[in-house]
Amino acid sequence: MELNELTIHELQKKLRAGDTSSTEIVQAVFKRIEAVEPRINAYITLMKDVALADALKADEAVKKGDIRALTGIPIALKDIFCTKGFRTTCGSRILENFIPPYDATIVEKLRQAGAIFTGKTNMDEFAMGSSTETSFFGTTKNPWDLNRIPGGSSGGSAAAVAADECIASLGSDTGGSIRQPAALCGVVGMKPTYGRVSRFGLIAFASSLDQIGPFTKDVEDCAILMNGIAGYDPKESTSIPQDVPDYRSFLSRGIDGWTVGIPKEYFIEGIDAEVSEAVQKAIKCVEGLGAKTMEISLPHTKYCLAVYYIIAPAEASSNLARYDGVKYGYRSPDGQDLLDMYKKSRSEGFGAEVKRRIMLGTYALSSGYYDAYYKKASQVRALIKRDFDDAFKTCDIILTPTTPTPAFNVGEKTGDPLQMYLSDILTISTNLAGIPGISVPCGFTKGGLPVGVQFLAGHLEEGKLLQIAAAYEKNANLEKRRPNL
Amino acid sequence: MEYEPVIGLEVHAHLLTNAKIFCRCSTKFGAAPNSHTCPICLGMPGVLPVLNKKVVEYAVKMGLATNCRINDRSVFARKNYFYPDLPKGYQISQYAEPLAEHGRIEIETGDGKKIIGITRIHMEEDAGKLLHDERNPSSYVDLNRTGIPLIEIVSEPDMRSAEEAAAYLKRLHEILVYLEICDGNMEEGSFRCDANVSLRPKGRAAFGIRAELKNMNSFRNVQRAVEYEIERQRHVLDGGGKVIQETRLWDDGQGVTLSMRGKEEAHDYRYFPDPDLVPVEIGKDWIAEIEKTQPELPQEKRERFIREYQISSYDAGVLTASRALADYFEEAARQAGKPKIAANWIMGDILKFLNEDKRSVKDCPILPADLAALIRLIDDGTISGKMAKEIIDVMYKTGKKPGAVIEEKGMVQITDESALAKTITGIIEANPAQVEQYRSGKEKVFGFFVGQVMKATQGKANPKLINDLLKKMLSGS
Ligand SMILES: [Zn+2]
Numbered sequence: 001m002e003l004n005e006l007t008i009h010e011l012q013k014k015l016r017a018g019d020t021s022s023t024e025i026v027q028a029v030f031k032r033i034e035a036v037e038p039r040i041n042a043y044i045t046l047m048k049d050v051a052l053a054d055a056l057k058a059d060e061a062v063k064k065g066d067i068r069a070l071t072g073i074p075i076a077l078k079d080i081f082c083t084k085g086f087r088t089t090c091g092s093r094i095l096e097n098f099i100p101p102y103d104a105t106i107v108e109k110l111r112q113a114g115a116i117f118t119g120k121t122n123m124d125e126f127a128m129g130s131s132t133e134t135s136f137f138g139t140t141k142n143p144w145d146l147n148r149i150p151g152g153s154s155g156g157s158a159a160a161v162a163a164d165e166c167i168a169s170l171g172s173d174t175g176g177s178i179r180q181p182a183a184l185c186g187v188v189g190m191k192p193t194y195g196r197v198s199r200f201g202l203i204a205f206a207s208s209l210d211q212i213g214p215f216t217k218d219v220e221d222c223a224i225l226m227n228g229i230a231g232y233d234p235k236e237s238t239s240i241p242q243d244v245p246d247y248r249s250f251l252s253r254g255i256d257g258w259t260v261g262i263p264k265e266y267f268i269e270g271i272d273a274e275v276s277e278a279v280q281k282a283i284k285c286v287e288g289l290g291a292k293t294m295e296i297s298l299p300h301t302k303y304c305l306a307v308y309y310i311i312a313p314a315e316a317s318s319n320l321a322r323y324d325g326v327k328y329g330y331r332s333p334d335g336q337d338l339l340d341m342y343k344k345s346r347s348e349g350f351g352a353e354v355k356r357r358i359m360l361g362t363y364a365l366s367s368g369y370y371d372a373y374y375k376k377a378s379q380v381r382a383l384i385k386r387d388f389d390d391a392f393k394t395c396d397i398i399l400t401p402t403t404p405t406p407a408f409n410v411g412e413k414t415g416d417p418l419q420m421y422l423s424d425i426l427t428i429s430t431n432l433a434g435i436p437g438i439s440v441p442c443g444f445t446k447g448g449l450p451v452g453v454q455f456l457a458g459h460l461e462e463g464k465l466l467q468i469a470a471a472y473e474k475n476a477n478l479e480k481r482r483p484n485l
Numbered sequence: 486m487e488y489e490p491v492i493g494l495e496v497h498a499h500l501l502t503n504a505k506i507f508c509r510c511s512t513k514f515g516a517a518p519n520s521h522t523c524p525i526c527l528g529m530p531g532v533l534p535v536l537n538k539k540v541v542e543y544a545v546k547m548g549l550a551t552n553c554r555i556n557d558r559s560v561f562a563r564k565n566y567f568y569p570d571l572p573k574g575y576q577i578s579q580y581a582e583p584l585a586e587h588g589r590i591e592i593e594t595g596d597g598k599k600i601i602g603i604t605r606i607h608m609e610e611d612a613g614k615l616l617h618d619e620r621n622p623s624s625y626v627d628l629n630r631t632g633i634p635l636i637e638i639v640s641e642p643d644m645r646s647a648e649e650a651a652a653y654l655k656r657l658h659e660i661l662v663y664l665e666i667c668d669g670n671m672e673e674g675s676f677r678c679d680a681n682v683s684l685r686p687k688g689r690a691a692f693g694i695r696a697e698l699k700n701m702n703s704f705r706n707v708q709r710a711v712e713y714e715i716e717r718q719r720h721v722l723d724g725g726g727k728v729i730q731e732t733r734l735w736d737d738g739q740g741v742t743l744s745m746r747g748k749e750e751a752h753d754y755r756y757f758p759d760p761d762l763v764p765v766e767i768g769k770d771w772i773a774e775i776e777k778t779q780p781e782l783p784q785e786k787r788e789r790f791i792r793e794y795q796i797s798s799y800d801a802g803v804l805t806a807s808r809a810l811a812d813y814f815e816e817a818a819r820q821a822g823k824p825k826i827a828a829n830w831i832m833g834d835i836l837k838f839l840n841e842d843k844r845s846v847k848d849c850p851i852l853p854a855d856l857a858a859l860i861r862l863i864d865d866g867t868i869s870g871k872m873a874k875e876i877i878d879v880m881y882k883t884g885k886k887p888g889a890v891i892e893e894k895g896m897v898q899i900t901d902e903s904a905l906a907k908t909i910t911g912i913i914e915a916n917p918a919q920v921e922q923y924r925s926g927k928e929k930v931f932g933f934f935v936g937q938v939m940k941a942t943q944g945k946a947n948p949k950l951i952n953d954l955l956k957k958m959l960s961g962s
Contacts, residue, residue, distance in 0.1 A: 082531045095530065102524050104531060203530040208760035236533050237762050315760055318563050321574020322528045326626070342567055365565070365755035374757055 003028035004164045005482070008073050008221040011167060015062055015072050022058035022072025022116065025167070026051050029074045029118055033165045036485045039146055042160040044079045044089055044137045046119040054116045061114070070228055071114030076160045076169035079120035080127055081107055081212075082201040090203045091125040091135040091153075094323045094330045094349030104201020105236070106170060106212055106229045113228040118166045121156030125351045126320065127177055127205040129153050130423045133414055134353040141410070142185060143483035144449055148407040151181030151423075154215070158185040161215045162450075162483060168216045168225055172202055174209045175308055176402075176427025179439035181215075183402035183452025186441045186481075188216045188469070190226065191427075193460045194434035195240035198233030204319040206312035209431040219440065219470040223247035226462060242460065250467040256290030258468070261395035265301035266426055272405040278443035278451040279401045285476050286399065286468070296395060298387040303380050304429045305421060310364045310377035311432075316354075317361030323349060356417065385433040392458040397468050400426050402439040402452035430456055438465045443478060488684040488722065490715045491692055492650045493642035494707075496657055497635050498667040499611065499675035500543045505632035506610045507534030507577065512634075514673055518616070518627035526632035528572030533761050536561075540634040541584070541765060543666040544608050545775050547636055548585030550660050550782055551603045555772055559584045559607070561762045565755045569626050570613035578637075579607035580756040584765065590660070591784065592652040601653050602641030608765075609635050630674075642681065642692065647711035651704055654678055658704075659783045663808050671702050678707055682714045684722060693718075694728040698742055701735045710735040714742050786811055794824035803832055810836075810846045813853050820857030823864065830856055830877070838881045850884035851877070859887040866947045867891070902954065905938075905946055909958050912937045923959050934959065 003011065003025045014020045030048050037043060051074060058072035082088050082100035084107075089095045103111070110117075124134040132140040132155030140155040142148040143163040150159040154171030158181035161169050171178045173191035182189025190213040197212040204210060214225035226247045233239045262283065267276070287293055325331035325345030332348050335341025350358070364373035391398060403423060413420040430437040435456060442453040453472070457464045505512055508525035525532045548555050562580035588603030613628040638657060644650045658676055661667035669676045683695035698714055701707045713735075718728050733742040781789070783805050790801040790811075804814045814831055818824035835856070839849060859877060862868050868876065868891060879890045912934060913920055923930045938951045 080531075082529075088530070090530065098530065100524070100529065100531070102529075102532075199531075200533050201531045204761075206760075235535060237535050238760075314757060318565050318575050318755070318757070321565060321567065322530070322572060324567060324569075324574060326569045327527060327572055328529070338569065362755065365757055367753045367755070370755075370757070 002032070002164070004032045004074075004167070006167070007217045008070065008167055008224050011073060012067075012071075016067060022055040022062070023052065025072060026055040026074050026116060026118075029164075029166055032163070033118070036143075036163050036165065039141060039485065040143060040159055040163050040165070041138050041140050042121055042156040042163065042165055043076070043119045044091070044122050044135075044156070045087055047086060047117050048119075050086075051116050051118055058114060058116060068112075068114035069224060070110060073115055073167050074118045075110060075115045076118045076121050076157055076166035077107065078123050078154050078157045078169070078171045080123060080172050080203045081120075081170065082203065083107055083117070083120065086120065088120065088203070089137070090127070091123040091137060092350065092354070093136045094346070095203075096136065096330060098329050100201075102201060105198035105233045107201065109229055109231075110170075115228070118160075121154070121160050121169060121171075123156055124153035124177075125354050126203070126316070127153035127172060127174055127210075128316070128353050128357050130176070130180060130420050131408075131410075131413065132156060132181075133410065134351055136351060139410055142407045142449075143485060144186060145407065145447075147409055148449070149184070149410055149412075151184035151403070151407065153177040153181075154189075155181045157215050158182050158187055158189065161185070161187045161217060163485060164482075168214060168221050170212060170225070170229070171215055172205075172210055172212050173427075173431065174205050174211075174312060175431050176424040178213045178215065179402050179427050179430075179437055179452070179454060180424060182439040183441075183454070184407040184450065186444075186450030186452075186483075188214075188219055188222045188438065188440055190214055190222050190438040190462070190465065191430060191436060192226065192230060192462055193240070193436045194431075195236075195238050196436070196460065196462065197229050198231070198236045198239055200233055200235040204315075206315040207319060208315060209308075209312055211431070219466060219473045220248065220251055222438070222469070223251055223466050226466070230462070240460070245463055247463060247466055250463040251470040253467050253471075254289065255286070255396075255468050255471050258291040258397065259395040260286055260291045260293045260468075261296035261391055261398045262293055263296050263298045263301070263391070263398060263400060265298050266400040270404050270422075271401060272445075274445040275401050275403065275405060275451050278445075279399075279453050282442040282453040282472065282476065283399060285472060289471050289475055291396075291468075293399070294395065296391050296398070298384075298391060298429065300380065300384045300387050301429060304384060304432060305425055307377045307380045307384065307432060308424075308428045309360065309421065310373050311381065313357040313361030314364045314374050315361065317358045317365065320350075320354065320358055325349070353417070381432050384429055388429075388433045388435055388456075388458070396457070396464060398456040400454045400456070402426060402454040406445050406447075406449035406451060426454065435459055436462045436465055438469050440469045440473060441478060442476065444481065448481075486723070487687040488719055489687045490645055490647075490711075491642045491683045491685060491695075492644035492647075492711060493681045494640045494644070494650060494653060495679045495681070496638045496640075496654070497611075497677045498547075498638065498661050498669075500540055500634040500636060500666050501668060502537055502539045502543065502634055504537050504539075506537050506540050506608070506634035507632055510632065514675075516629055518625070519629060521629040522631070526572070527628060528574070534577060534759075536762060536765070537634065540608055541767065542775055543634075543664075544584050544606060544636045545767065545772060546664050546666055546779060547638070547661065548588065548606050549772070549776060549779060550664055551585075551588040551590050551606070551638070551657075553585035553588030553603055553606055555585050555767055556582065557767055557769075558582065559765045559767075561608075561759045561765070562756045563759045566752055568612070569624070570615050570628070570631070572613070572628060572631060576610060576612060577759055577762070578609035581758075582764075583607035590653070590656055592649060592656050594646075594648050594652050599643075599649065601643045601649075604639040604641050606636055606638050609637060611635050642683075647708045647715065650680060650711050651708040654704055654707055659806075663780060663783050665780075665808075671704075674702075677702070680707060680711055680714075682711055682718070683728065684715065684718045694730050696728065696730070696742070697732045699732060699734055699745075706735055706737060709740060710742055713740065717742065780808065794818060794828070796825055796828050800828050800832065803836070804828060807846065813846050813849070816853035817856045817860075820854055821860035823860055826860055827856065830860065834874075834877050835881075850882075851880050855880060855886055862887055862891070866949065869944065869946075869948055871944060902950065905942070905950060905954055906958070908941050909934075909938060909954055912941065913958060920959065924961070931955065931959070
């Protein structure tokens with residue numbers, strides 16, 4: 001196996017044993033990037049020179065015995081995280097040349113843990129999308145089938161891990177933007193509890209829903225990255241001031257005696273038969289591990305999509321007001337006066353989906369409509385959260401498919417926003433409730449497309465998610481496959 | 486028709502915290518443009534606000550001082566609009582759930598005392614400043630002011646005249662400055678006021694259409710603008726016209742308010758709770774703690790001065806104009822043991838000196854202890870009041886203690902009875918005619934003798950001693 005195909009924990013072992021160097025790992029990753037990137041387009045910006053220089057430093061550190069949790073490991077960052085001195089586009093023309101003078105907290109933390117950054121990955125513009133097709137920098141292709149989308153919005157981060165263009169990556173999840181592409185690309189993806197990972201330096205889409213999380217090749221790597229990024233940050237007011245457990249310690253505990261809830265509202269018409277089949281197998285596997293499964297109900301599930309498409313665009317319409325051409329980012333050269341400059345800069349700088357959501361959100365917050373839309377949506381959101389609170393009184397974990405279908409074709413849904421929105425139907429509720437979720441590969445369709453199973457847990461129960469995910473991964477006996485590139 | 490003006494004021498006060506409300510940047514006025522900025526107050530992508538707790542403390546202080554109810558939970562909201570001085574495209578303010586509500590303060594005008602209601606006090610961030618280059622058509626933006634903490638104090642529409650509006654504004658200003666949470670500088674914009682003015686037929690309960698007045702940067706201008714606006718609206722209504730709801734700018738040069746129509750579009754601010762901030766929760770313990778640090782407020786102080794020092798209401802008003810002056814007075818009064826006399830010296834001489842030099846009482850070269858010493862020297866007869874006037878002048882100019890000035894000038898009052906008696910004997914002998922007049926009952930000539938003695942002693946004799954001795958010696962006893 002090539003070095004770039006290994007996991008963090010495998011590479012760490014090799015590094016510690018002196019069997020390889022960070023330089024070799026980084027070189028292997030960039031060799032792969034050079035080979036497949038023209039077909040996949042997972043990255044917006046590559047950081048090869050810096051990565052190689054950092055690898056040399058990492059090798060020095062290893063020699064001195066300074067080996068940290070991520071020392072020497074090449075990691076890709078979604079281009080939504082601010083990186084000091086490196087352009088951060090958020091997939092948008094409006095930030096095409098924006099270079100932040102600061103690092104996101106997670107970037108600092110990963111650096112502290114010894115990680116090396118390979119580059120900034122492609123994404124739907126401002127994380128608005130489920131296919132990476134709204135990116136100003138072109139669509140990312142699914143490594144398992146280059147005619148298909150990788151999911152979104154963190155499609156570049158998912159594809160980069162699936163195609164071994166990095167060892168692991170970071171993404172952000174506002175309505176499924178980590179879990180959905182993880183499922184469609186056949187990797188592990190976790191959305192932690194809202195407030196568990198600092199949002200400072202994460203370019204905001206919908207502030208009350210956005211959360212950062214890892215994409216990895218296996219569950220153990222997910223725990224390792226969670227150890228690296230989780231924790232209280234005084235720079236964020238919504239950060240949770242609570243100690244972080246060692247997530248690796250959950251991996252081998254097993255789930256004997258657990259109760260796993262299967263929400264009936266998530267096994268509905270419209271779920272692809274092959275997806276359904278794979279998930280049913282996962283349920284059987286979990287039962288085989290000593291867990292009891294039971295049907296539960298999350299009665300407000302039918303409102304999730306509507307609530308999400310009011311709250312997220314409303315917050316986005318305000319969050320994106322700062323891109324006005326005045327201070328940084330794209331400014332239209334044709335503005336005749338202030339208002340004209342605003343209008344032209346934003347019309348030319350934003351893509352269609354972003355504009356659609358800004359308009360939706362602006363409308364939902366308008367005087368006279370606020371009570372009927374935003375306020376009502378906030379109230380229903382509280383009910384959705386209560387559904388989960390109630391459910392977790394009777395079960396340890398909730399199990400669902402991650403997505404209704406496997407990866408769809410490029411261009412298949414771009415003409416129908418509502419169809420596109422429906423691809424997040426099984427992941428959105430988690431963000432509305434603020435609870436953690438993880439998507440783990442659970443098989444392939446006959447056509448060779450990956451399928452994911454989603455586990456959900458209560459507030460701050462990431463450990464439990466990793467516990468069941470690790471147990472499942474170990475016992476699912478899935479066929480080891482790599483995309484044929 | 487007879488109309489009744491209805492006036493409500495919205496006051497914005499900069500809070501004197503060292504750091505801005507949501508970042509650690511300095512709030513100091515007058516720095517080079519954009520030097521007090523960081524990614525947070527510049528509204529860069531991905532940054533987040535963290536509330537400066539001192540801002541809440543200061544806002545609570547104002548809430549308590551104006552008898553507001555402090556809400557145990559208040560919520561920051563975003564006020565969305567586009568303007569180049571607003572880097573995020575929204576201002577973080579409070580809307581549906583403000584920090585404090587239902588307050589009131591007492592004002593006093595020529596018509597007596599009156600209670601003015603305070604609707605609410607909320608916290609928010611200030612915007613930046615645009616600088617326009619007149620010569621070439623470009624504008625610049627200075628974001629030093631962006632994120633400086635403000636409280637907005639909204640009154641009930643309880644005022645009925647420009648005089649009341651001015652009195653209310655002065656009272657608010659005085660309280661803010663007393664609390665040491667705002668420097669009150671209107672020129673630098675750290676204390677700003679907008680006024681809502683409408684007229685209604687006298688006796689009618691419903692309010693008329695109001696105009697919002699802006700751009701008044703002094704107490705005098707607020708009063709003038711409100712007066713002008715009342716007259717303008719009266720004229721419109723009397724002429725059968727209708728007042729339009731609009732924003733009007735005070736033009737100081739012309740002394741008129743001018744419509745901003747066409748310059749400002751109707752705004753829908755699309756307020757909603759800021760998801761980047763958590764609700765502000767204020768426990769009873771914290772309020773109690775803050776309450777303990779509240780200074781005596783000007784109104785209480787005035788009442789206490791009148792009661793405790795037996796000075797007039799007017800004097801109490803002058804002496805409590807600032808906390809520093811009131812402290813100065815109290816210290817001098819305590820050390821001299823003569824509050825009324827201390828008050829007279831401060832109001833008559835010291836304030837005159839300070840005003841001439843535009844100096845604060847904190848920088849007064851005469852310390853309260855020095856003034857007290859001077860008063861005691863008059864009291865024990867060492868110097869005369871006339872001498873004291875000369876001495877205090879030197880004290881102010883040089884910062885010297887009264888004893889030192891007296892010594893330098895050889896100004897010690899003659900209190901030696903035998904020496905003075907000798908001088909008086911000489912004067913009596915030299916003016917037999919006047920002595921005769923006095924003894925025949927023309928007591929008016931007594932003044933002549935006092936003058937003669939003062940002249941002979943170059944004003945250094947103790948006036949009381951002169952009086953006593955003269956009376957005794959003239960009557961021949
Ligand atoms: Zn700042």
